[in-house]
Every structure is written in C-alpha cells, then in structure tokens.
Amino acid sequence: MSSATFSNEAANAAAAAACTVAEAPAGPSPGARPAEQEAHRTGFPIHVHKFGGSSLADAGRFRQVRALLEADHGGRRVVVVSAMQGTTDALLALAANAVHGRDWAPAWAALRSRHLAAADALSTGAVVHDALLEGFDTLREQLAGLSGGEAERIEGLAAAIQGHGELWSSLLLQALLGGTAAGWERLDAREVLVVHPGEMGVAVDREQSRARLQAWLGRHPGRDLVITGFIARDAAGAPTTLGRNGSDYSAAIFAELFDADALTIWTDVDGVLSADPRLVPDAVCLKSISYAEACELAYFGAKVLHPQTLAPVQARGIPVRIRNTLRPQAPGTLIHPGRGDAEANGHGPVKGLSLVDGLAVLELAGNGLVGVPGIAERLFAALHRSGVSVTMISQGSSEHSICCVVRADQAGRGEAAIRAEFSEAIAEGQAQGVQVTGDICVLAAVGDGMVGHHGVAARLFGGLAQARVNIRAIAQGASERNLSVAVARADATRALRAAHAAFWLSPQTVSVGLVGPGNVGRTLLQQLAEAVPGLRARGIDLRLRALANSRRMVLDHAAIAPAEALDRLGADAATALDLEAFAAHVRAGHLPHAMIVDCSASEAVAARYPEWLAAGIHVVTPNKHAGSGEWDRYAAIVAAQRSGGGRFLYEATVGAGLPVILTLRNLLDTGDVLHAIDGMLSGTLAWLFNSYDGSRPFSALVREARALGYTEPDPRDDLSGLDVARKLVILAREAGRGLSLADVEVESLVPAELQQVGLEEFLGRLEELDAPMRARLEAAHARGCRLRHLARLDDGGRASVGVVALPAEHACCHTRLTDNLVQFRSARYADNPLVVQGPGAGPEVTAAGVFADVLAIAQALR
Numbered sequence: 001m002s003s004a005t006f007s008n009e010a011a012n013a014a015a016a017a018a019c020t021v022a023e024a025p026a027g028p029s030p031g032a033r034p035a036e037q038e039a040h041r042t043g044f045p046i047h048v049h050k051f052g053g054s055s056l057a058d059a060g061r062f063r064q065v066r067a068l069l070e071a072d073h074g075g076r077r078v079v080v081v082s083a084m085q086g087t088t089d090a091l092l093a094l095a096a097n098a099v100h101g102r103d104w105a106p107a108w109a110a111l112r113s114r115h116l117a118a119a120d121a122l123s124t125g126a127v128v129h130d131a132l133l134e135g136f137d138t139l140r141e142q143l144a145g146l147s148g149g150e151a152e153r154i155e156g157l158a159a160a161i162q163g164h165g166e167l168w169s170s171l172l173l174q175a176l177l178g179g180t181a182a183g184w185e186r187l188d189a190r191e192v193l194v195v196h197p198g199e200m201g202v203a204v205d206r207e208q209s210r211a212r213l214q215a216w217l218g219r220h221p222g223r224d225l226v227i228t229g230f231i232a233r234d235a236a237g238a239p240t241t242l243g244r245n246g247s248d249y250s251a252a253i254f255a256e257l258f259d260a261d262a263l264t265i266w267t268d269v270d271g272v273l274s275a276d277p278r279l280v281p282d283a284v285c286l287k288s289i290s291y292a293e294a295c296e297l298a299y300f301g302a303k304v305l306h307p308q309t310l311a312p313v314q315a316r317g318i319p320v321r322i323r324n325t326l327r328p329q330a331p332g333t334l335i336h337p338g339r340g341d342a343e344a345n346g347h348g349p350v351k352g353l354s355l356v357d358g359l360a361v362l363e364l365a366g367n368g369l370v371g372v373p374g375i376a377e378r379l380f381a382a383l384h385r386s387g388v389s390v391t392m393i394s395q396g397s398s399e400h401s402i403c404c405v406v407r408a409d410q411a412g413r414g415e416a417a418i419r420a421e422f423s424e425a426i427a428e429g430q431a432q433g434v435q436v437t438g439d440i441c442v443l444a445a446v447g448d449g450m451v452g453h454h455g456v457a458a459r460l461f462g463g464l465a466q467a468r469v470n471i472r473a474i475a476q477g478a479s480e481r482n483l484s485v486a487v488a489r490a491d492a493t494r495a496l497r498a499a500h501a502a503f504w505l506s507p508q509t510v511s512v513g514l515v516g517p518g519n520v521g522r523t524l525l526q527q528l529a530e531a532v533p534g535l536r537a538r539g540i541d542l543r544l545r546a547l548a549n550s551r552r553m554v555l556d557h558a559a560i561a562p563a564e565a566l567d568r569l570g571a572d573a574a575t576a577l578d579l580e581a582f583a584a585h586v587r588a589g590h591l592p593h594a595m596i597v598d599c600s601a602s603e604a605v606a607a608r609y610p611e612w613l614a615a616g617i618h619v620v621t622p623n624k625h626a627g628s629g630e631w632d633r634y635a636a637i638v639a640a641q642r643s644g645g646g647r648f649l650y651e652a653t654v655g656a657g658l659p660v661i662l663t664l665r666n667l668l669d670t671g672d673v674l675h676a677i678d679g680m681l682s683g684t685l686a687w688l689f690n691s692y693d694g695s696r697p698f699s700a701l702v703r704e705a706r707a708l709g710y711t712e713p714d715p716r717d718d719l720s721g722l723d724v725a726r727k728l729v730i731l732a733r734e735a736g737r738g739l740s741l742a743d744v745e746v747e748s749l750v751p752a753e754l755q756q757v758g759l760e761e762f763l764g765r766l767e768e769l770d771a772p773m774r775a776r777l778e779a780a781h782a783r784g785c786r787l788r789h790l791a792r793l794d795d796g797g798r799a800s801v802g803v804v805a806l807p808a809e810h811a812c813c814h815t816r817l818t819d820n821l822v823q824f825r826s827a828r829y830a831d832n833p834l835v836v837q838g839p840g841a842g843p844e845v846t847a848a849g850v851f852a853d854v855l856a857i858a859q860a861l862r
C-alpha cells in the first residue's frame with residue numbers, strides 16, 4: 001500500500017472493494033507523496049472510479065453504477081463521469097448545425113427529453129429537474145449565439161457546448177447517490193482543473209489545479225465526490241476540454257491530484273484484450289499488464305485506454321483496473337506500475353498484439369550512404385521539419401538503405417522532404433532516390449517479459465511464414481518490449497491472426513469441419529466427444545466448427561461440442577448446405593490449421609478435395625470416390641497437396657480401421673518392391689459369406705449387414721463388387737500403378753434387372769438374390785468348398801474381384817465376422833506374404849480409422 005495513513009480497518013475494507021490495490025504485483029516504489037498531497041487525505045483509501053458514456057447510457061445503467069459504487073464502501077470514492085452515451089456527439093452535431101444555420105431545435109429538444117426522462121426514471125427530484133431545464137436553456141442560448149458569430153466567439157461557445165453532457169450526467173448521478181445529504185458532493189471540474197495546450201496535447205497546470213482542489217475541498221465537507229470528466233478551464237478561466245475521450249484522462253488527473261490508491265475505469269469491455277476481438281475472435285482478456293505494456297498496446301491500437309491517460313497515474317504508481325460495467329463479476333485487467341511478468345497471463349512473455357493501419361514505408365537507399373555519418377539525422381530532421389511523424393524505423397547494418405514507416409496521409413510530404421534534403425546525392429547517383437510503399441500496416445508484439453526471452457521473434461516470424469505473410473520491415477528496440485513488423489495491408493488481418501495463434505494457441509490447434517454424420521460420422525462424433533478433452537490437455541486442440549449433411553450445415557465461430565453436434569444440425573440455426581461457405585468457415589484465419597473430414601460417400605464432396613487441399617485445408621476421409629475416381633482428379637489431388645500444403649489421408653477407405661494403406665506405404669517407402677496384393681477387402685461380403693450357411697436367406701443377411709452399418713449407403717456397391725474394386729484401385733495407385741476402375745475385372749452379385757432401379761425398390765426386391773445365391777452355395781458345399789469374395793492385383797497389373805469357392809482349409813475360410821485379410825507379396829515378402837487381418841467394416845472401427853488419420857495430421861503440425 002502506498003499510503004502511510006492507511007489504517008488496518010480501511011485496508012481490509014479496500015481489499016474487499018471492487019479493485020484491490022494489494023493485487024498489484026510488486027513494482028518499483030511509486031515514490032513518496034509530497035506533504036502538500038496529504039492535506040486532503042482523510043485516512044481512508046481513495047478510490048477513483050471513472051464511468052464512460054456506455055456505463056451511463058440510460059436510467060438502468062445509472063442504477064447499475066450506483067450498485068457498483070455502493071459495493072465499494074470503506075474509503076473515499078471519487079467518481080469521474082462522461083456524458084450519457086451519444087451526448088457529446090449530439091452536442092457537436094448541434095453546434096455544427098447552428099454554425100451552418102441549419103435547424104437544430106428538434107435535436108436539442110430530443111436531447112433535453114432524453115435527459116429529463118432519465119431524471120424522472122431515477123426520481124432525482126425537482127432540483128435536478130430545474131437544473132437540467134436551466135442547462136438546456138443555456139445550451140439553447142449558446143447555440144443561438146453560434147449562428148453568424150465571429151470565429152473566436154464560436155470557438156469559445158463550442159468548447160462550452162461540448163461540456164454540457166458531463167454536467168448533466170454528474171447532476172443525475174450525484175442525486176441518485178443521495179446528494180450532499182448522503183455525503184456526495186459534485187464538482188464541476190472547470191472550477192479546479194486548469195489546463196493549457198502542450199507539445200504533446202492538453203497539459204495540466206498541476207500546481208494551480210492542486211491549489212484550487214484543496215480550496216474547493218475545504219469548502220465541501222462531503223466525503224465522496226462526483227466529478228465531471230472531459231471538461232476543464234484554461235489559464236484565463238474559460239471553459240475548455242481535454243479532447244476526445246478526455247474523461248479517462250480527467251480520471252487519471254484526478255487520481256493523481258487526490259493521490260489516490262486506485263483508479264478503476266469502467267467501460268463496456270472486459271479489459272485489455274490480447275488483440276482486437278473484431279479481427280481475432282480468440283483474443284483473450286489480459287489479467288495484468290504493466291504501464292509500459294499498456295502504453296505500447298494503447299498506442300498500437302488497443303482502444304481501451306489512451307496512452308495519455310496513463311501519464312498522471314504513472315507518475316505516482318497508482319494501479320489502474322479496467323472493468324466492465326455490464327459484467328462486474330469479470331476481474332478486468334490490472335495495469336500496474338511494476339514490470340510485466342512473463343507468466344502473468346499464462347501465455348508467455350507477449351501480452352498483446354496490436355495493428356496500426358493506414359501507413360506507408362519510406363525508403364532511402366544508395367551506395368553513397370554507406371558509412372557516411374549524419375544520414376539518419378538529416379533524414380529524420382527533414383521529416384520533422386515537414387511535420388511528418390515517424391511510427392517505425394529500420395536500417396540494416398550495411399547502411400545501404402534506411403527506411404521508416406509513416407502515416408500514409410503524410411507519406412507524400414515525407415517523400416518530398418527527403419528528396420529535397422538528399423537532392424544532391426540523388427542527382428550525383430550516390431542515393432537512388434526515395435521509394436514509397438503504400439498500403440502498409442504495422443503489427444507489433446508487446447510484452448515486458450520479451451527481454452532476454454529467446455524464441456519470441458522465431459514464434460512471430462514462424463507464424464507469419466506459415467500464414468504466407470511477407471514481412472516488409474522489422475524493428476525492435478533494445479528494450480525488447482515491442483517487436484514490430486510492417487506488412488502489406490492486404491495481409492494484415494491474416495498476419496495478426498497468425499501471430500495471435502502463434503503466441504496464444506497450441507500449434508496443434510485445428511479448425512475441423514465434418515461432412516456426413518451418418519453411421520461413421522456419427523460414431524466419430526461420439527469418439528471425439530470422449531477424446532477431445534484429453535487431447536487438449538496434450539496440446540492437440542481439435543475444434544469442431546462446422547458440420548454438414550446432404551442438406552444442411554451448422555457453422556460455429558468458436559466450437560461445436562461434438563456431443564451436441566447432431567442436435568445443432570437439426571436445430572433452426574442450421575442453414576442450407578453450401579460447401580463453399582462451409583470450407584471458407586473451416587479455413588478460419590484466426591486458427592492455425594484447418595481440416596475437413598468427409599464421412600459421406602458423395603462424389604460431389606470428393607470433387608472438392610483439390611480446391612480444399614490447394615487452400616491448405618487438410619482432408620481426411622473414408623470416402624473412396626477420390627482415391628478410386630477419375631485419374632485426372634486423383635492427379636489434381638496429389639498436385640494440390642504439394643502446392644497448398646494440405647495433407648490427404650484416407651486410411652479408412654481400405655480395411656476400415658486396419659493399417660492397410662500404412663503397411664503398403666511403409667513397404668514402399670523403405671524400398672521394397674510390390675509384386676501382388678490379394679485377399680478379402682470387403683467387410684460386408686466377408687460377414688455375408690461367414691454367416692451364409694443356407695439356414696437364413698441371403699436377402700435377410702444383407703438387410704442385417706446394412707442395419708449393422710457394414711454396407712455402403714447403397715448395398716449394391718458391396719454386392720456388385722464395386723466397393724472392393726475401388727479399394728483395389730486405391731491400393732494400386734498407392735503402389736504407383738495408374739489403375740482405374742474400368743481396368744478391374746468385376747463379378748457382380750446384383751442381377752442385371754436390379755442394377756438400375758432406385759435404392760428403395762432394390763431393397764424391396766432383395767429376395768431376388770436368394771435363389772441364385774443358394775445355388776452357388778450348394779455347388780460350393782458339394783465340392784467341400786466355402787464361398788469367399790476375393791480381390792487380386794497381380795504383378796502383371798491384372799486386377800480382378802469376385803466370388804470364388806475356396807477349399808475349407810484356405811486361410812480366407814478361417815476368418816470371422818467382418819474380417820478383411822490382405823496379403824502383400826513383395827521382394828521382401830516373396831515366400832511368405834505380409835498379412836494384415838481384422839475387422840474391415842462397421843462404424844466403430846471405421847470412425848477410429850478416420851480419427852487416427854486426424855490425429856496423425858494434428859500430431860505432425862508445428
């Protein structure tokens with residue numbers, strides 16, 4: 001605690017209050033308070049609160065403010081208020097209309113009604129009512145005086161007009177809090193706060209202001225105060241303002257003048273965020289930052305606090321907390337006088353990222369600049385003379401060129417100034433001239449803890465590289481508190497999101513879209529629901545953000561809980577399927593990686609893979625259409641993986657959850673030479689022939705296999721041999737053979753008359769399969785054989801699939817249920833084939849195979 005007069009009792013009360021000073025991390029001592037500062041101190045802690053316009057938007061919000069202040073008892077409360085939301089803008093518009101002779105009366109009347117209505121709703125009484133009426137009468141006279149007035153008079157009136165809002169809101173709040181009877185005084189800041197224009201904006205005459213405040217306090221015995229923000233007086237006593245958003249500045253000045261123990265700025269956001277949430281949906285609220293970090297972030301775009309605000313509190317080491325009036329339960333952000341702690345926010349040394357738009361790069365280059373002293377001084381002096389403000393400076397150690405970033409609207413002036421300064425050198429060819437690059441943004445990573453912390457730059461640059469953002473210029477001062485990069489405006493949002501992901505998210509964060517929550521997709525959702533929390537703990541952050549079936553889709557900006565996904569797809573919020581919008585949503589710029597898992601059997605969905613992969617979206621699927629479809633698309637998929645960086649995994653297309661493709665890949669990648677593949681590649685047909693002994697009709701078994709989720713959505717794909725032919729083509733292509741479906745000799749079990757009918761009709765006529773199948777079974781049994789469905793790709797490139805009768809001792813007759821049995825014959829496995837065997841169909845095992853591919857990709861992400 002900084003006050004020597006702070007009693008234990010008061011300390012306890014303050015600790016319980018909304019913003020506890022004790023929470024400020026230890027930092028450099030704010031310095032002893034001068035004796036004259038103690039005169040107004042009461043022995044109580046002094047807590048300055050500032051409420052912005054959004055916190056005072058209407059009577060309801062005023063009541064909320066009262067509740068917040070009532071919770072902070074035990075000390076002296078100094079409350080600085082803005083005008084009711086929108087009032088200052090309305091006053092400016094009124095003044096502009098009056099100056100231009102336009103009708104301002106209706107808007108004046110509306111503003112008056114709004115304030116009177118608030119007063120009525122708050123039952124602030126006749127005195128306030130009359131004071132408001134008087135204030136609006138004064139405003140009316142001032143507006144009338146603007147029309148046709150002299151410039152100087154207009155300026156003076158305009159300054160007075162702008163400040164009415166704070167006078168009115170302070171009247172309302174003081175009355176609501178009980179007025180002087182309850183110990184609440186009201187201070188019109190123009191009585192005490194003396195300011196003058198300074199080099200860096202409005203400057204406070206501290207001595208005069210302090211003396212006036214002491215005198216005022218001597219005349220007003222109440223303990224608590226409501227003070228108007230934004231307004232002040234100039235040295236001559238005329239009303240003036242502290243500039244736009246000046247209420248925060250007022251609050252900080254009063255915190256300094258009162259030598260307060262804490263300042264809380266109440267606003268409509270939870271605190272200082274790690275980045276602009278409109279650009280980075282995953283931005284997080286920072287628990288605590290140092291003054292220096294807050295200044296850097298404020299300067300570079302964090303709108304919560306203006307850097308000017310911090311100067312007065314910084315001088316005394318007063319902790320500032322930003323809090324949300326609408327969510328007072330949120331702890332907000334503490335801005336403290338200490339040094340930023342690298343672990344304070346749990347995300348390492350970078351506290352926030354900021355982005356400044358509307359900039360340009362100016363570059364002076366030339367061989368004649370190398371080793372010549374004074375070049376930088378001349379360049380920056382020229383810019384200074386022409387009134388150009390420099391945002392960022394960068395020069396390589398070769399001294400061949402020097403560049404700086406300036407505001408785009410000042411770039412032309414800056415260019416001309418540098419050209420003029422170096423005209424001789426340019427004319428003599430010692431300097432190449434000045435190059436201007438417009439449409440530039442500066443992205444800055446900010447954090448005290450970056451000092452001496454290795455790897456910060458690597459993370460930033462790595463993130464930007466991954467997002468394919470080109471860096472135009474780089475700057476980092478020796479303080480290492482700010483690492484800035486200039487990037488093209490077109491890349492800026494992508495750059496910000498990529499940088500945010502690099503610092504705040506696991507590198508294995510994946511935005512996932514799932515197509516096809518049918519048998520397999522639904523089971524995958526269940527598996528995800530169980531596994532996602534555990535995976536997240538290991539850094540693998542799979543965020544299901546989109547789900548689609550053949551008709552509808554649901555997209556979520558954050559994440560869809562897998563357990564609720566089907567309900568969400570059925571709910572009203574789901575929209576008509578649009579695969580383009582689906583993919584664009586999944587490829588969210590703020591998350592590092594994107595993946596679409598296609599669990600449909602759709603040709604139309606498979607047709608999208610090349611464009612998705614080319615866009616860097618990883619694709620995982622059990623859908624066999626892409627792997628076995630037309631050759632050109634297959635080639636496009638292979639090419640798109642190379643160009644876009646998306647990976648395509650499809651292990652579940654063959655053997656469901658069995659490692660069939662992986663085994664083949666491993667053989668080939670380690671230099672083996674494939675000779676032949678043969679075996680049972682259909683789980684459905686394996687199950688059918690394992691089960692079919694003549695005791696039940698074949699058609700009944702087909703229906704059961706379908707109900708168990710073994711068959712393709714249309715079981716004719718299994719019975720016709722097409723599904724197995726697809727698998728054979730996938731394996732052949734994996735082995736580098738240019739096989740297509742048309743090259744596979746296929747024996748179909750579907751009678752010709754059932755091949756073209758609709759699915760429902762086919763299912764209704766399944767019994768037509770029974771007689772021919774029974775005849776085949778009996779013939780096989782007569783020879784002591786069993787029926788099995790086999791596939792074969794031989795060394796000569798011949799591919800065939802069909803039903804064969806095998807001797808009972810054949811390995812394929814010793815399989816169970818849906819077992820697939822795949823034999824690889826290769827140079828290494830010539831005499832005794834490498835065999836992969838196990839369940840080859842069913843939602844559980846297939847979904848697990850898909851999930852394993854998803855994880856294989858996620859685990860490889862860096």
Ligand SMILES: NC(=O)C1=CN([C@@H]2O[C@H](COP(=O)(O)OP(=O)(O)OC[C@H]3O[C@@H](n4cnc5c(N)ncnc54)[C@H](OP(=O)(O)O)[C@@H]3O)[C@@H](O)[C@H]2O)C=CC1
Nearest residue numbers: 516517518519520549550600601602622623713841842846
């Ligand atoms: N079942 C298994 O054992 C195995 C299956 N596979 C493969 O897994 C995939 C899924 O099989 P399964 O779950 O049984 O099939 P289902 O018929 O049960 O489910 C298919 C899903 O895909 C959706 N869908 C269909 N067309 C489209 C489209 N154009 N756009 C978006 N979504 C679409 C369907 O939506 P809707 O409900 O609106 O029609 C449904 O949600 C198939 O490719 C299959 O070959 C692979 C290995 C084993």
Ligand SMILES: N[C@@H](CC=O)C(=O)O
Nearest residue numbers: 682683684711712841
């Ligand atoms: N219907 C297929 C499912 C797996 O690909 C099969 O039965 O094998």
